[in-house]
Amino acid sequence: MATSDPMLSRDRLLYEVAADLTSTLNLDEVLRRLMDKVIDLMNASRGFVVLVEEGILRVRMARNQTGTHPDQGEFTGSHSFVEQCIASKTPLLTTDALADERFKGNQSVILRNLRSIIAVPLLVRGECIGAIYVDNPYKSGIFKDEDKEFLQVIAHQAAIAIDNARLFSSLKESYDHSEKLRKTFERYVNKQVMERVLGDPKGDFLAGERLKVTMLASDIAGFSTLSQAMEAEDLVALLNDYFRQMVDIVLAHGGNIDKFQGDGLLVVFGAPVPVEDSAQRAVRAASDMLRTIRQINIPRAAVGAPPISVGIGLDSGYVVGGNIGSERRLEYTLIGVPVNNAAYLSKRRPAGAFLSESTFKQVAADVTATEQEPVVLKGASLPTPIYLLEID
Numbered sequence: 511m512a513t514s515d516p517m518l519s520r521d522r523l524l525y526e527v528a529a530d531l532t533s534t535l536n537l538d539e540v541l542r543r544l545m546d547k548v549i550d551l552m553n554a555s556r557g558f559v560v561l562v563e564e565g566i567l568r569v570r571m572a573r574n575q576t577g578t579h580p581d582q583g584e585f586t587g588s589h590s591f592v593e594q595c596i597a598s599k600t601p602l603l604t605t606d607a608l609a610d611e612r613f614k615g616n617q618s619v620i621l622r623n624l625r626s627i628i629a630v631p632l633l634v635r636g637e638c639i640g641a642i643y644v645d646n647p648y649k650s651g652i653f654k655d656e657d658k659e660f661l662q663v664i665a666h667q668a669a670i671a672i673d674n675a676r677l678f679s680s681l682k683e684s685y686d687h688s689e690k691l692r693k694t695f696e697r698y699v700n701k702q703v704m705e706r707v708l709g710d711p712k713g714d715f716l717a718g719e720r721l722k723v724t725m726l727a728s729d730i731a732g733f734s735t736l737s738q739a740m741e742a743e744d745l746v747a748l749l750n751d752y753f754r755q756m757v758d759i760v761l762a763h764g765g766n767i768d769k770f771q772g773d774g775l776l777v778v779f780g781a782p783v784p785v786e787d788s789a790q791r792a793v794r795a796a797s798d799m800l801r802t803i804r805q806i807n808i809p810r811a812a813v814g815a816p817p818i819s820v821g822i823g824l825d826s827g828y829v830v831g832g833n834i835g836s837e838r839r840l841e842y843t844l845i846g847v848p849v850n851n852a853a854y855l856s857k858r859r860p861a862g863a864f865l866s867e868s869t870f871k872q873v874a875a876d877v878t879a880t881e882q883e884p885v886v887l888k889g890a891s892l893p894t895p896i897y898l899l900e901i902d
Contacts, residue, residue: 523551527664531671535678540671541571544642544664549573552628552661553652554644558585560592561632561640561672567593570640588624592643595629599638601665602629603658606650626652630662632669639669718832723780723844724788724824724869725852726765726796728756730773731819731861749773752818755802763795768844776853778844781831789826789872796822796863797877797901822863822899823855825887826872847889854888855896863899870897 527547531540541559548557556574560567569585585592595602604610604627627645631638642665646652730736730752737745753775757767760777764785768776777795780788799822807817829846848866855864865879866887878900884893 524663524667527551528667531667532674535675537672537675537679538571540668540675542573544668544671545571545573548642548644548661548664549575551664552644552657553646554628555646556587557642557644558587558592559632559640559642559668560585560596562596562638567596567640587643587645588627591627592629592641595631595641595643596638599631599633601631601658601662603627603653603655605653625650628653628658628661630658630665632665632672634669634673639672641665642668718830719782720828720830721781721784722788722827723778723829723848724792724826725829725844725848726760726775726777726779726792727823727849727852727856728775728777728799729821729823729853729856729861731821731859733773736816736818752806755806756799759795759798759802763791763798765791765795774853774856776849778829778831781829781844782842789824789869790876792824792826793865793869793873793877793899796824796899800863800899800901819861821856821858821861823852823858823866824863824869825851825855825866826869827851847887850888863901865897865899867894867896870895 530543530547534540534543545557545559548554554575557572558569559571561570562568563570567585572584591602591604604612606625624645624647626649627643629641629643632640632642642661644653644661740748753770756775760767760775763779765777765779766781768778770776777792779785779792779795785791799820803818803820810817825848827846827848829844829848831842831844834843834845851866855866858864864882865873870877870879879897880900882896882898884895886893887896
């Protein structure tokens with residue numbers, strides 16, 4: 511370093527080391543940069559970063575003077591030296607390990623002919639998470655006290671960088687695991703229910719709330735007859751393909767799957783998260799479902815398979831949503847007249863998309879629908895009109 515003041519030179523080096531170590535949150539990269547810097551600055555023949563992991567000392571990074579990184583799992587320095595450093599949480603220096611009374615008779619020192627050694631602890635919030643170890647097996651007197659102090663300052667910076675990298679890795683792993691669980695449970699649990707549960711850990715809303723919704727129920731006409739004529743594998747494949755497309759449509763319009771019932775589907779728009787345009791969303795979803803069923807029937811007709819005919823029922827009104835069940839098995843479900851009416855309308859034949867009067871009044875300006883013969887719906891004492899949705 512071109513400067514007349516060695517302290518300025520050392521301070522600048524420490525600044526560069528800190529900047530380099532904190533510029534990444536990848537633990538292996540932090541350790542690699544640390545070893546590269548230590549070997550270059552300490553004039554050591556080789557160096558190791560030993561970390562305490564699950565109560566065991568593990569070599570996590572190693573480097574020799576030629577710049578190569580030998581087998582990370584093998585520590586060929588003095589085990590007792592680095593263990594004493596970690597146990598005492600203090601830096602250790604020897605200028606000639608073979609002649610040092612502290613290590614007299616130590617097998618690793620004798621067998622490896624170790625000479626100059628420094629080991630400094632990696633301390634984070636008073637806890638020793640490992641050590642930096644450097645040595646020169648061939649020459650004595652290589653290191654001095656100021657080298658030990660300099661390496662200890664580097665170790666302080668390195669410990670922070672290692673701790674940050676570990677924390678980041680732990681958070682990322684936790685996040686990835688949470689996302690995996692979220693995506694898994696989305697397949698089995700109503701998505702908006704899951705989001706409400708995560709956002710409201712107490713689950714107060716699950717105790718019950720009254721919501722204005724539009725219910726959509728679908729039912730494949732003649733499914734019992736169809737199922738008898740098909741192999742089990744073909745039937746499951748048909749249903750999975752059908753439901754995959756129907757569910758995509760429902761979710762695209764902001765609906766939530768309340769439950770699957772054999773070949774039937776019960777969907778809610780407006781629960782557990784209220785929306786102002788539940789009827790419009792539900793009718794648009796029903797229209798797209800009918801168009802998609804047309805497309806499903808094209809390849810079926812080409813191979814001589816009977817077409818699928820699906821009944822859809824829609825009704826709007828108030829329902830009660832909440833957890834129903836026992837302590838061992840709970841399910842968020844909806845109770846109310848619109849649930850029953852939507853299911854009833856979905857079973858009208860010939861199949862089509864039938865709107866209750868309450869739903870039709872909310873969407874009359876936006877859709878084309880044909881008035882049908884009035885029926886007595888659940889909760890009503892007199893017949894009320896229903897409407898068959900027309901699509902282009």
